[in-house]
Amino acid sequence: MMTPKELFERRKRRVRQALKAKSHGRLRLSVHRSGQNIYAQVIDDERGVTLASASSLEKSLRETLKTGADKSAAAAVGKLIAERAVAAGITEVVFDRGGYIYHGRVKALADAAREGGLSF
Template sequence: MATQKELLRRRASRVRRALKAVSNGRPRLSIHRSSKHIYAQVIDDAEGKTLAAASTLDTSLRSDLKTGADTAAAAAVGKLVAERAKQAGVTDVVFDRGAFIYHGRVKSLADAAREGGLNF
């Protein structure tokens, strides 16, 4: 029987394999959600470089947020990563939710990134 960690790794690789097929060279907006924080990165897989990143650990966000583990914090991270990606010249991305279900904080981050100007 596979462990929970192994099942999550399989789901994440399944999502990334599907994204790679439809990405057409676009950078990937990858997210990670922990119990206390949420992280987002715009990654160019062709060059293996991170173009923009934001998280609830950023000093600019940390003072404004009550906690890093709610939908308001995820929305703030989404807006910040969209702003930083636009400064880096990126507007079109593919959304990599990893092993996380598109619900709650993940959905909030995605919606805020769309409002911030990212297309996916």
């Protein structure tokens, strides 16, 4: 029987493999969530470079948010990553949810990023 961590890693590999097949050279918006915070990065996999990033740990967000582990924090991070990506000239990305289910905080981040101007 597989442990929960092994199952998560398997899901993550499966999602990334599908993204690489369908991305057609677009950049990747990667999401990581922990029990206390949420993080997002726009990554160029061909060059191996992070072009924009945002997290609920940033001072500007920490001062306004009650906690970094709820939907409002995820929406704030999504809005911030979209602003930074658009400022860097990025509008088309593929959404990499990792091994996380597209629900709750991950969905809130994705919806806020779409509202902020990213297309995926």
